[in-house]
Amino acid sequence: MAGKVAIFRVPAQITFGSGAAETVGTEAKRLGATRAMVVSDPNLQKLGVTDRILDSLAAQGIGTSVFTELEFEPSAGSVAPAAAAVREARCDLVVGLGGGTTLDTAKAVAMLMRNDGLVEDYLGIGLVKQRGVASILMPTTAGTGAEITPNALFLVPAVREKKAVVSPHIIPDIAMVDPLLTHTVAPTVTAATGMDALSHAVEAYTSLNASPLTDLYALEAIRLIGAHLRTAVANGNDEAAREGMARASMYAGIAIGNAGTNIVHALAYPLQGQHRVTHGIANSLLLPYGMEFNALSNLPKFAAVAEALGEPIAGLSPRTAAARSAEACRLLSMDVGIPQRLREVGIKAEDLPALADGAMKVTRLLANNPRQVRPEDARALFEKAL
């Protein structure tokens, strides 16, 4: 069979490395910005991180404003006040500084400066008409890859669902990844966001939309997470571990930005929408079960995942080697202290039908899954994970 045609998109510039954040002012100036809105969170402001970014911008003569009134795991409605603040301050640059929540809000806000209406009007694939004002995204957690991807996710409370704006127009101008920004992240958040990144890498690697280009990044992300997540959780000041995880998260972002996620993120969405389980925990809980279900679709790729996570697979049958991949993920999530069962996060047997129904609605992701998912499969997966 001939190879598929694959499109590969990343931000126009990626700035990576310890100290990268110090370059935000000069890069903003190069982009032609005169007034910047820094979208951040109160905790980073308290730690003085936001001020350092503001100083770097001000040193280049760029006017600054700050918006920090963000919801955790934001609803679509929460974007409007941030967009109003940017409009009022007449900003021509949005700098997102924070975790996935913050970066997704920053993407939506930049987009709304040049696209009429509310973020709710753009929930779906390819609905954004044009690029927004310039944007620089600076992640302070190693997990979401939001600084890279064409997606921004929001909770829609009325239907208890997470929905996404998906458009190449919301890929930022610059992804600025500074591992030093992640050193103060608490071990529990490091663990959950790291497992989210692992889920991105595994799902992208085994997605129907995977290509040789995305496989490079996905497999290396898996290897980096296997090598560094435990240390990053154990000792947040370990520079090599933090840098490894920052790189892994970015690589996994490149992989999902082009190959997408599939069954794990699809099943995790209703856990977030219906029960407010956080994104990283929801994905981590479901990852081994999704992998066990999907392994049948491509034994060599799942065996490669096991190998990238450090499992010795030489001499094993393809089936056994593939099965080791889910087991390695389970061990990793146990080691970093993540719940292993849905019941540990308050889910009950009577919740499962609604969860399965919710997952089957995430057709955008299920379409990428390498094994066809029927409603009874979703139900059985949730039962196993309970």
Ligand SMILES: [Fe+2]
């Ligand atoms: Fe994710």
